[in-house]
Amino acid sequence: APRESMKRMFDVAHGHSAIISQHEIPRHLPSFKAFVRNTLRRAPKIILVGETRDSETVEASLAASETGHTVYSTVHSRSVAHTMARRANLFPPHERMTKVFELIESFRVVIVQKLVRRADGTGRVALREFLVFDQVIRDHLRMATSLRETEHILGKMVEKHGQTMLSAAQRAYDAGLIPAHEVALLERQSSSSLIESMGKEFGE
Structure with a gap:
């Protein structure tokens, strides 16, 4: 036995x-x-x-x-659009758009996470910006002729088809999870990013 x-x-x-x-x-x-x-x-x-x-x-x-x-x-990144640029900028300038198109075909989903202090002070809440890459997204991104244009299109696609960090913060605030000043901070950061993007677009 x-x-x-x-x-x-x-x-x-x-x-x-x-x-x-x-x-x-x-x-x-x-x-x-x-x-x-x-x-x-x-x-x-x-x-x-x-x-x-x-x-x-x-x-x-x-x-x-x-x-x-x-x-x-x-990868360390502040937004979905910035994630693409972070990867592409690791390469020499003459290779970047080629790598962008390879990344477009490779990506399935990009998630950016930010930890924000809870309203009751007991810990932190994860806010997430994300975009799922489907054929519609890829078709739009293939029209880009520069890295800046790619970032611009990605930003628009996140607003239309994904979730922005600001909208995630607003939902968390509405649920009573985070304080109002955290939403206000993200609003200012979002406005600064928009101004920066417009400056790049118009060559300022």
Whole structure:
């Protein structure tokens, strides 16, 4: 009986395997770029890149997504429109629009998150701006001829088809989750971004 029990336990352990594999940079691999390339050899279904810091990591992530892998990544950004520019600006000027079009085809959803102090002071509330990239969005973005125009179109698409950070803040305020001054702050930031965008558009 003891031998049978041990055998059954061994069979269960033998059939068990982890579904998540983690690598620490630079402890296990020298860079995020090396991580993506190394990961592709292991036939993963989902790849999570902690942060996209350089053009090589963007290139590797694009290559992974183009071969059918689901790739999640993070980047420091203040808006959905700014996320595209942040990625593209990692490349030399003459390559940026080419990379923009590759990113347009690769993106499925972009989410920007901001943590705001709760109205009762007990913690923070996550406000999220987002845009789901469908064929309509891609068709509009393909008409852009510059990075600035791409940002402008993305901003309009977020307002029409997604959720802006300001609208997320307004909903949170209406639900009593955040104080009014947090909404006012985001309104000022939104106005500043609009003025900056108009200045770029008219070459100021």
